[in-house]
Amino acid sequence: MKLSGAEILIECLRKEGVKHVFGYPGGVVLNIFDVIYGQKDVELILTRHEQGATHAADGYARATGKPGVVLVTSGPGATNIVTGLATAYMDSIPMVAITGQVPTSLIGNDAFQEADIVGITRPCTKYNFLVKDVADLAKTIKEAFFIATTGRPGPVLIDIPKDVTVSKTEFHYPATVDIRSYKPTVKGHMYQIKQAAAAIAKAKRPVIVAGGGVITSGAADELKELAEATKVPVTLTMMGLGGFPGNHKLCLGMLGMHGTYYANMAVHNADLLVAIGMRFDDRVTGKVEGFAPHAKIVHIDIDPTSIRKNVRVDVPIVGDVKNVLKDLNKVIKEETQESWGAIRKAWLSQVEDWKAEHPMAYEQDDVIKPQFVVEKIWEITKGDAIIATEVGQNQMWAAQFFKFIKPRTWISSGGLGTMGYGFPAAIGAQLAYPDRLVFDVAGDGSIQMNIQELATAVLNNLPVKVAILNNCYLGMVRQWQELFFDKRYSSTCLVGTPDFVKVAEAYGAVGLRASKPSEVEPVIREAIKVRKPVFMDFVCDQTEKVYPMVPAGAAINEMLLRPKDEKPAKKRLKAVK
Amino acid sequence: MRHTIQVLVENKFGVLSRVSGLFSGRGYNIESISVGPTLDNQISQMTIVTSGDDQIIEQINKQLNKLIDVIKVTDFTEFEHVEREMALIKVSPKSEHRAEALRIVDIFRAVIVDSSPKTYTIQVTGDGKKIQAIVDLLKPLGIKEIVRTGKVAISREGKTAG
Numbered sequence: 001m002k003l004s005g006a007e008i009l010i011e012c013l014r015k016e017g018v019k020h021v022f023g024y025p026g027g028v029v030l031n032i033f034d035v036i037y038g039q040k041d042v043e044l045i046l047t048r049h050e051q052g053a054t055h056a057a058d059g060y061a062r063a064t065g066k067p068g069v070v071l072v073t074s075g076p077g078a079t080n081i082v083t084g085l086a087t088a089y090m091d092s093i094p095m096v097a098i099t100g101q102v103p104t105s106l107i108g109n110d111a112f113q114e115a116d117i118v119g120i121t122r123p124c125t126k127y128n129f130l131v132k133d134v135a136d137l138a139k140t141i142k143e144a145f146f147i148a149t150t151g152r153p154g155p156v157l158i159d160i161p162k163d164v165t166v167s168k169t170e171f172h173y174p175a176t177v178d179i180r181s182y183k184p185t186v187k188g189h190m191y192q193i194k195q196a197a198a199a200i201a202k203a204k205r206p207v208i209v210a211g212g213g214v215i216t217s218g219a220a221d222e223l224k225e226l227a228e229a230t231k232v233p234v235t236l237t238m239m240g241l242g243g244f245p246g247n248h249k250l251c252l253g254m255l256g257m258h259g260t261y262y263a264n265m266a267v268h269n270a271d272l273l274v275a276i277g278m279r280f281d282d283r284v285t286g287k288v289e290g291f292a293p294h295a296k297i298v299h300i301d302i303d304p305t306s307i308r309k310n311v312r313v314d315v316p317i318v319g320d321v322k323n324v325l326k327d328l329n330k331v332i333k334e335e336t337q338e339s340w341g342a343i344r345k346a347w348l349s350q351v352e353d354w355k356a357e358h359p360m361a362y363e364q365d366d367v368i369k370p371q372f373v374v375e376k377i378w379e380i381t382k383g384d385a386i387i388a389t390e391v392g393q394n395q396m397w398a399a400q401f402f403k404f405i406k407p408r409t410w411i412s413s414g415g416l417g418t419m420g421y422g423f424p425a426a427i428g429a430q431l432a433y434p435d436r437l438v439f440d441v442a443g444d445g446s447i448q449m450n451i452q453e454l455a456t457a458v459l460n461n462l463p464v465k466v467a468i469l470n471n472c473y474l475g476m477v478r479q480w481q482e483l484f485f486d487k488r489y490s491s492t493c494l495v496g497t498p499d500f501v502k503v504a505e506a507y508g509a510v511g512l513r514a515s516k517p518s519e520v521e522p523v524i525r526e527a528i529k530v531r532k533p534v535f536m537d538f539v540c541d542q543t544e545k546v547y548p549m550v551p552a553g554a555a556i557n558e559m560l561l562r563p564k565d566e567k568p569a570k571k572r573l574k575a576v577k
Numbered sequence: 578m579r580h581t582i583q584v585l586v587e588n589k590f591g592v593l594s595r596v597s598g599l600f601s602g603r604g605y606n607i608e609s610i611s612v613g614p615t616l617d618n619q620i621s622q623m624t625i626v627t628s629g630d631d632q633i634i635e636q637i638n639k640q641l642n643k644l645i646d647v648i649k650v651t652d653f654t655e656f657e658h659v660e661r662e663m664a665l666i667k668v669s670p671k672s673e674h675r676a677e678a679l680r681i682v683d684i685f686r687a688v689i690v691d692s693s694p695k696t697y698t699i700q701v702t703g704d705g706k707k708i709q710a711i712v713d714l715l716k717p718l719g720i721k722e723i724v725r726t727g728k729v730a731i732s733r734e735g736k737t738a739g
């Protein structure tokens with residue numbers, strides 16, 4: 001039987017096991033939406049902005065490991081997803097975005113709602129397609145899912161002209177894909193793996209630096225086995241949070257610009273770094289010339305371009321992190337006879353000293369400290385929650401003060417740092433796991449960038465808990481202005497912020513407010529109790545800063561630490577209502 | 578250092594812009610790029626001349642390989658190979674210099690592919706140095722226009738990358 005392009009698309013999604021598509025309709029995708037209307041397997045979640053759709057699909061993907069799917073119209077619909085694609089691309093998140101396009105006969109004519117979305121998104125997708133013939137559609141969709149989810153994952157875009165959604169052809173979904181020019185290396189080279197094992201056995205001051213690749217490849221157990229067997233402390237990049245238990249005694253927390261003192265000191269003084277599924281982003285390395293100056297570097301990554309891009313590497317291993325760690329653990333078990341406890345004793349005690357010297361801390365006084373809110377969420381949930389974040393100080397405090405235990409519980413825009421990401425991403429995660437607790441730790445600035453998605457959350461009964469750390473400022477930018485621009489607060493005071501409690505109520509969600517420390521815990525408990533989306537407005541200290549901080553251009557051991565003698569900020573700017 | 582890199586790609590719409598976008602997006606420099614068909618009509622061949630330190634060249638090779646449509650990348654700099662470029666040079670020598678122009682054509686084993694009462698169009702092939710040399714000699718005689726193909730390269734037999 002012949003099917004239309006629109007029918008083929010939905011049939012393919014069904015075959016890929018896609019249950020939810022995040023999208024927004026428009027002229028050239030009418031035929032596709034019409035097919036969706038007539039069936040039950042693939043549910044379309046209508047967001048209130050296409051950007052929200054992409055972040056929701058991204059959050060869904062991060063929470064589940066399955067590709068998120070987006071469907072939008074041509075022109076403005078398509079350009080509205082660019083930020084979402086770039087966000088997913090930077091963080092290697094599998095996503096398939098389908099855009100409608102003007103009919104093939106009009107392409108290139110500056111037709112109504114035409115945008116060259118394939119051209120626009122070429123640098124922010126892993127791959128993209130323009131399907132000009134319905135006969136190619138099924139194969140293209142198969143390839144798109146394959147490319148998005150294999151190797152180093154990423155977003156793939158399929159642009160489908162309107163006439164292709166209408167034309168009919170015989171439907172055949174290929175069972176397998178073979179792209180001769182795309183063969184990711186998944187198995188690590190055994191010789192290199194043995195070199196890595198030898199380096200670990202020889203090292204006096206080793207540190208494991210684990211990143212998002214551990215989450216992507218599902219290698220948390222293998223990582224734990226490696227660290228425990230060889231007694232090597234583990235620090236995580238922001239993308240790696242949840243890849244190693246935050247409450248483990250070998251865990252040093254996050255490294256880098258806002259990393260812990262002890263993680264940065266350990267990395268700086270290390271004689272061996274075992275870098276696993278991470279890419280030495282500049283937020284991790286600080287000044288590259290001053291990064292881990294004494295360390296030999298073993299680097300395991302599935303993407304060869306990540307290796308030796310920013311830092312020198314002594315033992316490169318290209319492969320899927322899980323496979324490589326399995327092999328590495330085996331080699332270590334069979335071929336090394338070290339008494340690990342004894343050889344690590346001095347190093348681990350040095351690390352403990354650093355922990356004791358500058359633990360992660362803050363001082364709670366009569367104004368709510370944002371860190372206190374994050375810590376309370378941690379205590380109340382015992383870490384059993386999915387935490388999405390916005391971008392800014394809120395994101396860093398969430399990363400620092402919530403101890404992530406399990407993979408895929410941390411959902412945050414790392415590479416692109418996209419404000420407005422967290423709330424729709426939390427909605428996507430909640431849709432994937434209706435019964436789990438999903439928070440969005442938000443800033444008062446960021447939440448306003450996709451606040452319209454409250455409607456999506458309310459209508460779909462997605463009880464996301466948004467904890468707004470309301471400091472009346474674009475706090476992270478304000479922090480830089482305070483420290484490096486002579487307190488000239490140019491455009492960072494958020495005058496005109498709405499009453500978030502009333503906003504929530506206007507959408508049919510629940511709004512709660514905590515204005516003093518004693519109200520924090522009751523508000524969180526109340527929010528958890530109601531089976532509805534909740535905005536919690538935490539009226540926080542406006543001057544609190546994120547520490548440690550590695551200033552721009554400094555090495556990561558040159559941190560600004562929390563000034564202990566700083567008087568708690570008593571004077572507060574009048575809250576803007 | 579200057580490198581000549583050959584890239585075999587799927588003969589598909591948009592591949593050239595993926596490759597050139599990679600170079601511009603990452604700030605790598607392209608001295609020349611030439612594209613042509615191969616014996617297999619599904620595969621095109623690109624010859625890219627670029628320059629950079631070892632680390633940049635390693636990244637360029639890896640980044641090219643990472644492109645989904647790229648089948649094979651060969652950095653010719655590591656192998657014995659032959660490089661050629663062609664230039665078409667339109668000169669308009671004064672009448673007393675026309676003979677000199679022909680002499681230069683002879684010396685470089687170039688050919689005249691078009692002539693008019695006022696101009697000669699000279700076709701010359703060779704490596705970059707040879708082309709530069711003929712250009713330098715013809716310049717004083719009056720060059721009206723010059724077009725160059727950019728380099729193409731092929732490995733010497735028995736000394737391929739495999």
Ligand SMILES: Cc1ncc(C[n+]2csc(CCOP(=O)(O)OP(=O)(O)O)c2C)c(N)n1
Binds near residue numbers: 393394443
């Ligand atoms: C879309 C976007 N625009 C601008 C920025 C730059 N930026 C980074 S953090 C930040 C401030 C965020 O303010 P808020 O959401 O209130 O968080 P806070 O730092 O106060 O916790 C800004 C403007 C960004 N990351 N993303």
Ligand SMILES: [Mg+2]
Binds near residue numbers: 469470471472473
């Ligand atoms: Mg703020």
